[in-house]
Amino acid sequence: MxxxxxxxxxxxxxxxxxxxxxxxxxxxxxxxxxxxxxxxxxxxxxxxxxxxxxxxxxxxxxxxxxxxxxxxxxxxxxxxxxxxxxxxxxxxxxxxxxxxxxxxxxxxxxxxxxxxxxxxxxxxxxxxxxxxxxxxxxxxxxxxxxxxxxxxxxxxxxxxxxxxxxxxxxxxxxxxxxxxLPKLSDRNEDIQVLTEKFIEEFNQLGYRTIEQVSKDAWDAMMSYPWPGNIRELRNNIEHAFAIGLGDTLHLEDLTPELQGKQPPEETALENIEKELLVKALRDNHGNKGKAAEQLGMSRPTFWRKCKLHNVY
Ligand SMILES: Nc1ncnc2c1ncn2[C@@H]1O[C@H](COP(=O)(O)OP(=O)(O)O)[C@@H](O)[C@H]1O
Ligand SMILES: [Mg+2]
The missing domain is CATH 3.40.50.300 (P-loop containing nucleotide triphosphate hydrolases)
Known part of the structure; x- marks a missing residue:
């Protein structure tokens, strides 16, 4: 930039x-x-x-x-x-x-x-x-x-x-x-300005020094709608400092939202659900009817969720 x-x-x-x-x-x-x-x-x-x-x-x-x-x-x-x-x-x-x-x-x-x-x-x-x-x-x-x-x-x-x-x-x-107050997405120039400002701020802390931002990271930041505005941008830079290595901020260093992925909370919940399905099946020796009953689900719901999570 x-x-x-x-x-x-x-x-x-x-x-x-x-x-x-x-x-x-x-x-x-x-x-x-x-x-x-x-x-x-x-x-x-x-x-x-x-x-x-x-x-x-x-x-x-x-x-x-x-x-x-x-x-x-x-x-x-x-x-x-x-x-x-x-x-x-x-x-x-x-x-x-x-x-x-x-x-x-x-x-x-x-x-x-x-x-x-x-x-x-x-x-x-x-x-x-x-x-x-x-x-x-x-x-x-x-x-x-x-x-x-x-x-x-x-x-x-x-x-x-x-x-x-x-x-x-x-x-x-x-x-x-x-x-x-305008949204961050209505002041595009500030995405660049504030990214650089926050990088400077986190560089001061001394655990990683970022000197440049990769092109794909810029592209993602420029096209992202930033529903959390400046607070979310700052979180992303903090995330990058904690997750990544080296002097270049890469797309993979940014939060899952910036990479078009689901936020981790949802993934975590899905994992919990999958574990519950597996455990209920194990407890009931593979009997889907009983496993569904244990979880308080109807059979079709249980079946649909198993399919969703690849649990058989
Ligand atoms: N233009 C800006 N320059 C620097 N930091 C900013 C700017 N706008 C917001 N921030 C920072 O972003 C975060 C959110 O700002 P805040 O004033 O709490 O937003 P709001 O009250 O509208 O939710 C704070 O950490 C704030 O210091
Ligand atoms: Mg506030």
């Missing part, structure tokens, strides 16, 4: 794409304000990096920044993470606990996977927007916070509003500035 590209590194976001560069210009302007930003983009497109950049560019940069992934917590835990709780608020609440809204006062909060937030909590978040007010879980004392909201989603909030699973008023509060 010798095509020379104009690469920029904007707060750790590396790119040669014109679309991305124009987003950076928007970001600089938006960051000066306190307007809430909704980052829209598929998994692995860099939403967390963008959120951090917005905070770092803002007047709030010296104040706290905290991120919360709304997809990973139960409603109760999320409430307590955001708003804190008082002692005895629920089973296990043995001490008073500060929430993120206590911690980020005058700073910024990043709510990742905002679409996952339950309706109950949506109402409480709206109140933070409207009155800058909230209560700890289990308390009637009103507390105040001054915070800038940055949030992210990979799905359309508008569709969720239409379904009745997301509050329209909250959507408008959150998406004063919507920003759309």
């Amino acid at each position: 010798s095509r020379s590209l104009e690469i920029v590194n904007f707060h750790g976001i590396i790119t040669a794409s014109a679309k991305m560069k124009s987003l950076f210009e928007t970001l600089k302007r938006v960051s000066r304000t306190d307007s809430s930003v909704l980052l829209r983009g598929d998994s692995g497109t860099g939403k967390e990096l963008f959120a951090q950049a917005i905070h770092n560019l803002s007047r709030r940069r010296a104040k706290p920044y905290r991120a919360l992934n709304c997809a990973t917590l139960s409603e109760q835990l999320m409430s307590s993470e955001l708003f804190g709780h008082v002692k005895g608020a629920f089973t296990g609440a043995t001490h008073q606990h500060d929430g993120l809204f206590h911690v980020v006062n005058e700073g910024s909060i990043f709510l990742d996977e905002i679409a996952e937030i339950p309706l109950n909590l949506q109402a409480k978040l709206l109140r933070v927007f409207q009155e800058r007010a909230f209560n700890r879980v289990g308390s009637t004392k009103v507390e105040h916070v001054n915070v800038r909201f940055i949030s992210a989603t990979h799905t359309s909030l508008r569709n969720m509003v239409a379904d009745g699973t997301f509050r329209e008023d909250l959507m408008y509060r959150l998406r004063v500035i919507p920003l759309f």
Whole structure:
């Protein structure tokens, strides 16, 4: 690859794409304000990096920044993470606990996977927007916070509003500035740029030094759709460093997906299934009817699966 590209590194976001560069210009302007930003983009497109950049560019940069992934917590835990709780608020609440809204006062909060937030909590978040007010879980004392909201989603909030699973008023509060992050496959030049960047990064670790990428590896990377975007590209380079040898990154060093093969998880599951079939046949001395019964399968299903796995 010798095509020379104009690469920029904007707060750790590396790119040669014109679309991305124009987003950076928007970001600089938006960051000066306190307007809430909704980052829209598929998994692995860099939403967390963008959120951090917005905070770092803002007047709030010296104040706290905290991120919360709304997809990973139960409603109760999320409430307590955001708003804190008082002692005895629920089973296990043995001490008073500060929430993120206590911690980020005058700073910024990043709510990742905002679409996952339950309706109950949506109402409480709206109140933070409207009155800058909230209560700890289990308390009637009103507390105040001054915070800038940055949030992210990979799905359309508008569709969720239409379904009745997301509050329209909250959507408008959150998406004063919507920003759309392009998929990696829509910024092809970045496949090259980021591959080289990640190779450089892993070369530093010293257990393999890659100096070039073979043509078939480039071809595969350039035509692959990258559903996991930059995260998946980085995984591939890490995979290559762990699997391959020598100074050339070969196609065989990349993940099975890049080679058009099934991912290993599926293969592993298939192996387990095959072992179960073999064991059931052995246990029942080759009697297929009994083997099928042992596995709780109908005879035709058992027969079809045996054929699929070449088990006789
Ligand atoms: N343009 C980029 N330059 C360098 N690293 C990137 C870039 N975009 C994403 N990454 C890296 O890829 C991974 C996924 O990015 P992240 O911001 O967590 O994506 P998202 O939040 O959209 O799922 C992280 O390790 C991040 O540092
Ligand atoms: Mg993320």
